[in-house]
Amino acid sequence: MPQDIFIVIATQNPIEQEGTYPLSEAQTDRFMIKEKITYPTTEEEILIMNKIEDGSINTVKPAVLTLEDVDKVQDIAEMVYVDPSVKKYIADIVTATREPAAHIDKKFAEYIRIGASPRATINFLKIAKASALIHGRTFAIPEDVKGMAHQVLRHRIGLNYAAVADNVSVETVIDKIIDSVQTP
Secondary structure (H helix, E strand, O other): OOOOOOOOOOOOOOOOOOOOOOOOHHHHOOOOOOOOOOOOOHHHHHHHHHHHHHOHHHOOOOOOOOHHHHHHHHHHHHOOEOOHHHHHHHHHHHHHHHOHHHOOOHHHHOOEEEOOOHHHHHHHHHHHHHHHHHOOOOEOOHHHHHOOHHHHHOOOOEEOHHHHHOOOOHHHHHHHHHHHOOOO
């Protein structure tokens, strides 16, 4: 019997927020990753229209995986090896979000209002294992961590008003942190 599979995919629309309220840091911290999705390109818009016209966008596709398959993949991902040096790398990155003045330029360090919680560390570990598996490896490497840094941290690092006023994105701050932490 498969484990209980629980997946939440939430959207955030900055345009129509009447009657909705922003989630607190504690609530957003519970999401494993935050992905940014931009508007489609002109070519993608045309593809969407074509798929609507030919009816293929409304066609129900058969399931690719069963719940048992998902359960097996989760079990296999848990077995992916993460070297202690990669675990330390993850911990160093998360610590740098909490102690930015010790790691990055003072100007950027001052933009951070709140650093990442231990959930970031846990989710970095899980996502590094999943990334390794997707890339056909039985072991995680630092690039599995670096490659998902924006997604794991962008909703866990709180920037202050000075960052907004200076038009500094959380991704820029994350890049400064990643660049500051020695890769094993």
